[in-house]
Amino acid sequence: MTQTTTRVILSKRPEGLPSDDNFTIEKAPVPEPAEGEVVVATKYISLDPAMRGWMRDAPSYVPPVGIGEVMRAGGVGEVIASRHPKFSVGDHVNGLLGVQTVACVPGDGLHAVDPSLAPLSAYLGVLGMPGITAYFGLLEVGALAEGDTVLVSGAAGAVGSIVGQIAKIKGARAVGIAGGPDKCRHLVDELGFDAAIDYKNEDVAARIKATCPDRVNVYFDNVGGEILNAALTRLATGARVVICGAISQYNNLEEVKGPSNYMTLLVRRARMEGFIVFDYAERYGEAFRDMGGWLTTGKLRYRETVVEGIEQFTDAFAKLFSGDKLGKLVLKVSD
Ligand SMILES: NC(=O)c1ccc[n+]([C@@H]2O[C@H](COP(=O)([O-])OP(=O)(O)OC[C@H]3O[C@@H](n4cnc5c(N)ncnc54)[C@H](OP(=O)(O)O)[C@@H]3O)[C@@H](O)[C@H]2O)c1
Incomplete structure (x- = not known):
């Protein structure tokens, strides 16, 4: 059966604070994964200030999101189909899944995460x-x-x-x-x-x-x-x-x-x-080891603000600028 994704498309570049006028929410079929690709059912989407920069048509450390493209975002989710040797159905992964409920993405950009060690959303915050x-x-x-x-x-x-x-x-x-x-x-x-x-x-x-x-x-x-x-x-x-x-x-x-x-x-x-x-990509393991240890021993604490529903994307994103949230802001997409 063909999977459907609900996705948030950048339809117009924002001036000032982004609003609903800048995005279109649409349903679309999920493509069959090509060799090396993985289909992921998104659980949590990360809302990050950097996403405001990615909406601008200006040179930066990554290319801007194009008009008509799915809004770029980090996310965590569960693998539901895989044509990548590193990932199997049922694995949990972290990567650039975009603002969408199901993502078909290259497996090389994904990292496995373990939900038995920390809640999945933590991999977008303290362990992300x-x-x-x-x-x-x-x-x-x-x-x-x-x-x-x-x-x-x-x-x-x-x-x-x-x-x-x-x-x-x-x-x-x-x-x-x-x-x-x-x-x-x-x-x-x-x-x-x-x-x-x-x-x-x-x-x-x-x-x-x-x-x-x-x-x-x-x-x-x-x-x-x-x-x-x-x-x-x-x-x-x-x-x-x-x-x-x-x-x-x-x-x-x-x-x-x-x-x-x-x-x-x-x-x-x-x-x-x-x-x-x-810049520190090759050394992420060091941070992960230390932070994981500090979390386990209670030396490090974290809070999250969770907004539910992909339709809430724009309102949730605005909380980064109003400050109406504590700790890491995430959008919950599915259980
Ligand atoms: N260099 C990098 O590689 C890198 C990586 C990740 C993040 N960052 C940057 O790190 C910063 C924090 O990111 P984050 O993910 O941790 O976001 P965050 O701090 O969880 O959320 C943004 C916070 O900024 C505060 N804020 C918003 N507008 C403000 C204003 N006009 N004046 C003062 N404070 C304001 C708000 O807190 P209050 O309620 O306290 O106002 C809001 O909660 C951002 O600038 C982000 O772009 C950089």
């Missing part, structure tokens, strides 16, 4: 791309050392929440910046951060000064804009500024707000460096 981003961004790009003060923005999100916890595991101080008192309480009371700054209700520069009395050795930036600018004023000598993301700017890349306080880099002999997690 965001967790690995936090790990290499902090330890390699940020060159974390014991006793450092780490300041991280987007701290209650998928990447930021892991950055702060790894900092603590490695003997550093962790200060998080997040939106709203509930998220700030969560950072300190549940995740063990030393302090939290509510950028929606507090004077960020004054609070960085108060919570980082010995200045900031690593600033891990997920948001850019005014918060990056404020963080630059409190760098310690030899500080590392990790440019992981700039979500505050993603919906208006024509008028990006740059950091006017950049001269502190000179005065403090600091460096600012961007990175893409894929």
Whole structure:
């Protein structure tokens, strides 16, 4: 019997925050897999800020999603047909499945995951791309050392929440910046951060000064804009500024707000460096081993916000920008 997929197509490039006008939801037959391909029934779709960049018709580290194409997204699911030697029916896999309920994709781009070790959705968060981003961004790009003060923005999100916890595991101080008192309480009371700054209700520069009395050795930036600018004023000598993301700017890349306080880099002999997690692809195993161990021993915790139903894609995606979610945001597509 021919399988049917429900899929979300990029029909018009967004200006500003994407809305339902930018996507079409349609049903389509799933093709028979060719040699090397695998058909996967999607369980969870990952909603990531990077997807906003993939909707733009501009050169980046991956080509843009074309008009008329299935919206690109990571996902986890179960193999329902396979013509790839590495995968059999019933296996669980992680990869770029797209925003669709059933995906026919090259098996070479998939990784096997084990649902008996962690819930499937965790492979999109703490044990997936965001967790690995936090790990290499902090330890390699940020060159974390014991006793450092780490300041991280987007701290209650998928990447930021892991950055702060790894900092603590490695003997550093962790200060998080997040939106709203509930998220700030969560950072300190549940995740063990030393302090939290509510950028929606507090004077960020004054609070960085108060919570980082010995200045900031690593600033891990997920948001850019005014918060990056404020963080630059409190760098310690030899500080590392990790440019992981700039979500505050993603919906208006024509008028990006740059950091006017950049001269502190000179005065403090600091460096600012961007990175893409894929640069560390050959070392993902290291991150997976450490993070898996920390999860098992309870040193690492994570939260998820799960939205149900592929039809909710646009509303769910908007939560990345409104902040109406905690931890990793995923779209549940099937049981
Ligand atoms: N370099 C890489 O390879 C790589 C890989 C993965 C992710 N990233 C980047 O890492 C960052 C975090 O990604 P994530 O997946 O962990 O997302 P996330 O933090 O789980 O979700 C985004 C969060 O950003 C905050 N936010 C939204 N608009 C904001 C604004 N205008 N000002 C300040 N904060 C704002 C919201 O939290 P509040 O409620 O606190 O506002 C929201 O929950 C993104 O910039 C992403 O592009 C980079």
